[in-house]
Amino acid sequence: MSEAKRPGAVLFACSFNAVRSPMAAAIARHLFPGTVYVASAGVRRGEPDPFAVAVMEEIGLDIRRHKPHTFEDLEDTSFDLVVSLAPEAHHKALELTRYYSLDAEYWPTADPTLTTGSRDQILDAYRAVRDGLERRIKQRLDWRPMIGRA
Template sequence: MEAGARPGAVLFACSLNSVRSPMAAGIARSLFPGKIYVRSAGVRRGSVDPFAVKVMEEVGIDIRQHRPHTFEDLEDMNFDLVVTLAPEAHHRALELTRYYAVDVEYWPTADPSATAGSREQILAAYRGVRDNLTRRIKERLGWEAAQTT
């Protein structure tokens, strides 16, 4: 993929495909409807996280229907860009894409499900991840440029 070019197909990956990668996929689909093919996967299959669903609903993005997938569930690795959000997902993505012409980027992203505290403290951690992912996705995928086309 040429430097600065918007990818046509993006995979977001994390550990369990239950918090970070579904949030990122939901954000990307919302920002680039019909312009970018977006999927998400995990190293292992988790279950949909209710806090992730809640904070995404706050910004008008519905991920309730998300069903966690693993890398092995994907039909192929024909993505232009794989964004990994956890170290183990990064290692797995590099292993699986070694024979493909695909860019793999690591965006270190804290797992908000590891947050302890009150409900509000936990939600604040999830909101922080959501907002950081939104910013990174807009920057990397050229959201501002997409608004003028």
């Protein structure tokens, strides 16, 4: 994807806006500071997730202040692209395409909150989601490291 085709405003959406979409939004904001407007929303409002906070802190991103909210809570709907990370969020995104000129993409993304097992197994599931989102965001938005950017 060329620089000219990179969307200027992206909305990441999932079921509860507590894990996948805030993680994706934080990653995109970090990778594209000041060049891409990024927001997140959920079909329903969830509760902040401590495992999501922990795995994002591992890569130096702080999502502790994130307050889960819904599509209806969005103050701005001027997005070029809505990336849905859950099927029900994609249905909402497709509804938006009826009223607004935007692209909607579905990126099937596992829900790590469904993982059972030890704390380490659960954290590994969250890390897998985080790392998969980072790879996909870099690929879709054509990320290129700049001199001085880690």
